[in-house]
Structure formats: structure tokens, C-alpha cells
Amino acid sequence: MSRYTIALILIFVLAACKNKKDSKQQQTIKPYPVIVIKTQHAVIYSDYPATIQGLQNIEIRPKIDGYVEAIYTDEGATVKKGQLLFRINAPQYEQNVNTAKANIKIAVADVNAAQMQVNKVKPLVDKDIVSAYELEAAVYTLQSKQAALAQAQAALINAQTNLSYTTIYSPANGVVGVLPYKIGSLIGSTTANPLTTVSNISQIYAYFSINEKQGLDFFLSSKGATMQEKLTTLPPVTLVLANGVILPKKGRVETASGLINPQTGALNMRATFDNPDGLVRSGSSALVRIPRTLDNALLVPQKATYQIQGKLFVYVVDANNKVKSVDIGSNASAAGQSFVVQQGIKTGDKIIVDGISNLKEDQLINPRMVNADSVYNSL
Incomplete structure (x- = not known):
């Protein structure tokens, strides 16, 4: 075999090896x-941690001293405005009403007697049988008795008002909070804790904060001449609950505080959401999710x-x-x-x-x- 033939064979072998190597490299x-x-x-979307408060959080406190006689609701119950919640045992107020009624009867009798005296003296004065002084004294006595009657009537109203405090009704629709005092507990107007709290959660407020830079970006990009106008042009916001579920109804950002907290540099804001099913309760935590279009x-x-x-x-x-x-x-x-x-x-x-x-x-x-x-x- 000639050298030329051997050289050609070597060239073909090297080329084949190179092609195989390149193919393998390509495959890797x-x-x-x-x-x-x-x-x-x-x-x-930007998410901001928020705390939830109901539309109303009303503390139910006693105005008189007495013992809890009856409780007509339970913790977590939904109540209507005017629904009876508690009855307080305070018999002294019922006795005050009875005393005030008796005093009125006495005052009425005194007024009638004074009026009779005036009626008796007046014709005698007209006939110059007695002096006008007697009639004037009788009239003054009548006026005094009438004033005493008015005072007795006012005392009855006060006694009836105090007696009405023995029954406590819900001032609003809402959900009952904890009941720290049970039947038989001594309570009064100076008791530290309220009897309960009624939270109106048909609407809820979500309070959240944004920093100063976010606040400036937030409002500079919003339309409107005043802060309130800018708030009304903001898009609806979403409430993300603690378990990640999104409240079905969207809400709106309605207020922004006029001051930035100097300690935290935060601007406090409030969004309002409808909560007709009462799913979200006061004191809950959530996220307010605000959209922005790019x-x-x-x-x-x-x-x-x-x-x-x-x-x-x-x-x-x-x-x-x-x-x-x-x-x-x-x-x-x-x-x-x-x-x-x-x-x-x-x-x-x-x-x-x-x-x-x-x-x-x-x-x-x-x-x-x-x-x-x-x-x-x-x-």
C-alpha cells in the first residue's frame, strides 16, 4: 500500500472522529x-396588612348597681336593635317608683286643698268680708303646692328612668361579644369591664398603613384636585382574609389620615367593605390588596x-x-x-x-x- 493511500485513509479516519465528536457535543x-x-x-397588586373593626363596636355597660338577674343572649349570637339582653335585680329602684307615685298623690291632695282655700277666700274678699291679704296668702300657698307637685312628678320620671336601666336592650344590630359576668354577679356603673360588646359588622373597616414614599406615589398617580377627590377615583380594593380566601365583595379606600406618624413614618388609611353574611368579625387580621394599572x-x-x-x-x-x-x-x-x-x-x-x-x-x-x-x- 502506497504512502498516498495510507495518508488518505488517515484523513478519512480523523474526519470521521471529528464529526462524531461534534455530533456528540451538539447532543449535550x-x-x-x-x-x-x-x-x-x-x-x-400591592398587599398591606390590616386590622378589622366593625361599623359599630358598642360597649354595653350598666348604669345602676345591682345583680345580674337574667341573661337573654349568648356569646357570638346575632341580635337585633331593641332586643332584650340583660335584666338587673335592683328592687330599690322599683320601690323608688312606688314612693314617687305616693308622693304625687300627696302633692295632688295638697294642691286640691290649696285650690279649695283660694276658692273659699276669693268671694269673701269680693264682698270685703276679709282682707285681700288672705286671698294673696292662699294663692301663694296654692302655687307652692303646685310646685311641690311638679317636683314629685319629676322625681317619678327619674325613678322610672332608673328602673328602666334594670332591663338592657341592644342599641344596634350586631354580634354579641364575650359575657364576662354571669347570673348573680354584682355589677355597677363603675364596673371595669362592660357586660358585653355588640359589634355591627354588616360593614367592616380595614385599617392599614403605607409608608411616606408609597403615599406620595399613591396619590400623585391618582386623579383629582383634593385628597378626597383622589380617594374617590381609586379603583375598588380586595380584602384577603387570614386563610387566603378573598372576600367576595370589593371595597373602597375612603379615608387617609392628615398626619404621618413621626415615629413610624406611616400614613394610616381605611377601606370599607360590605359584610352582609357576617363572615369577617371585629379584631380579625387581613390584607388589603390595591390594584394599579400599567x-x-x-x-x-x-x-x-x-x-x-x-x-x-x-x-x-x-x-x-x-x-x-x-x-x-x-x-x-x-x-x-x-x-x-x-x-x-x-x-x-x-x-x-x-x-x-x-x-x-x-x-x-x-x-x-x-x-x-x-x-x-x-x-
Whole structure:
């Protein structure tokens, strides 16, 4: 075999080995789904911790001293305005009413007697049988007795008012709180704790705070000349309960305090929600979720991100199909499972949207282009 033939064989063998090596290397480059970032309409949400209070939280306190004779409700019961709640055993007030009624009868008799004396003296004065002084004295006596009668009638009204305090009625529709005093307990107007609390929770107030910067951004982006006008133009807000359930009825932000707390730098706000089923009770905790609309937002799917020390990163694919991690600086979530980009990437950049857990910096990938709309619509 000639040298020329041997050389040709070696060339073919080397070429075959190289092609096999290149093919093997090509097979080791994994494919990844990639989308092209573009601007789009988005709604982002900000959540604020809130405490819940009912429309009314009325403490039921006794106005007189006595013993709890009867309790006509129970803890957690729903009551109507005017419904009987408690009866207090205080017999002295009933006796005061009886005494006042007796005093009125005495005063009426005194008035009648004084009137008879005036009627008796008047014709005698007209006939000059007695002096006018006698009639004047009789009239003064009558006026004194009439005043005593008025005083006795006022005493009866006061006694009846005090007696009415022995029965306590609900001042509003609502839900009964705890009952710290049981039947037989001695209570009075100076008792530390109320008999109970009636909470009207047909509507609820959610109190929450935002910091000074958030407050400025919040209101500068809202329409209206005055603070109240800006509040009325805000979109409806959502209440997220402690178990993650969303209250079916949306509410509105109605008030913002006029002062920023100098210790915390917080601005206190209040949102109002309808609560017809009484699902939410006073004292509950929740989140007030406020939406904000962005017309030209850059969104990345949540599954395309990973987090390091509180920062969000995505993998961007460069022109050589190598990946690079980029901090997108996002702290706001949009509707669905996506984040709004604050920095790091721009329109037209390519990012990997799935399977990023095993990627490394500068890794070479085989990009598989995916329609961005289909990715966002599936979220």
C-alpha cells in the first residue's frame, strides 16, 4: 500500500472522529424554551396588612348597681336593635317608683286643698268680708303646692328612668361579644369591664398603613384636585382574609389620615367593605390588596425567575446562545403568576421561561423559541 493511500485513509479516519465528536457535543447542549420580552398591559397588586373593626363596636355597660338577674343572649349570637339582653335585680329602684307615685298623690291632695282655700277666700274678699291679704296668702300657698307637685312628678320620671336601666336592650344590630359576668354577679356603673360588646359588622373597616414614599406615589398617580377627590377615583380594593380566601365583595379606600406618624413614618388609611353574611368579625387580621394599572409593563413569568437574598433574577440568552443571570429588581406581582420588571432587561431581550434550576452562568444552550402570548395566557 502506497504512502498516498495510507495518508488518505488517515484523513478519512480523523474526519470521521471529528464529526462524531461534534455530533456528540451538539447532543449535550440541552434545549430550553425561550421567549422574547415585549411591553404589555398589566395590573399589579400591592398587599398591606390590616386590622378589622366593625361599623359599630358598642360597649354595653350598666348604669345602676345591682345583680345580674337574667341573661337573654349568648356569646357570638346575632341580635337585633331593641332586643332584650340583660335584666338587673335592683328592687330599690322599683320601690323608688312606688314612693314617687305616693308622693304625687300627696302633692295632688295638697294642691286640691290649696285650690279649695283660694276658692273659699276669693268671694269673701269680693264682698270685703276679709282682707285681700288672705286671698294673696292662699294663692301663694296654692302655687307652692303646685310646685311641690311638679317636683314629685319629676322625681317619678327619674325613678322610672332608673328602673328602666334594670332591663338592657341592644342599641344596634350586631354580634354579641364575650359575657364576662354571669347570673348573680354584682355589677355597677363603675364596673371595669362592660357586660358585653355588640359589634355591627354588616360593614367592616380595614385599617392599614403605607409608608411616606408609597403615599406620595399613591396619590400623585391618582386623579383629582383634593385628597378626597383622589380617594374617590381609586379603583375598588380586595380584602384577603387570614386563610387566603378573598372576600367576595370589593371595597373602597375612603379615608387617609392628615398626619404621618413621626415615629413610624406611616400614613394610616381605611377601606370599607360590605359584610352582609357576617363572615369577617371585629379584631380579625387581613390584607388589603390595591390594584394599579400599567400600560407599558415588562412582565416575566414567575417560573422564569429565581431568588437570591431577596432579589429576583432571570436568565437572559445572548447572541451566542449563552445564558447570563440578570437582577430584574422586581417587588411587584402582576395578575397571574408573573412579575413586573424594574431593571436589568428591556424589550427584545430573550429569557428562558422554564427549567432554570440546573442552569449555570455562561452555559451554552439550544434555544427553543416559544410564543410569549401563549406563555402569559397559560399563567
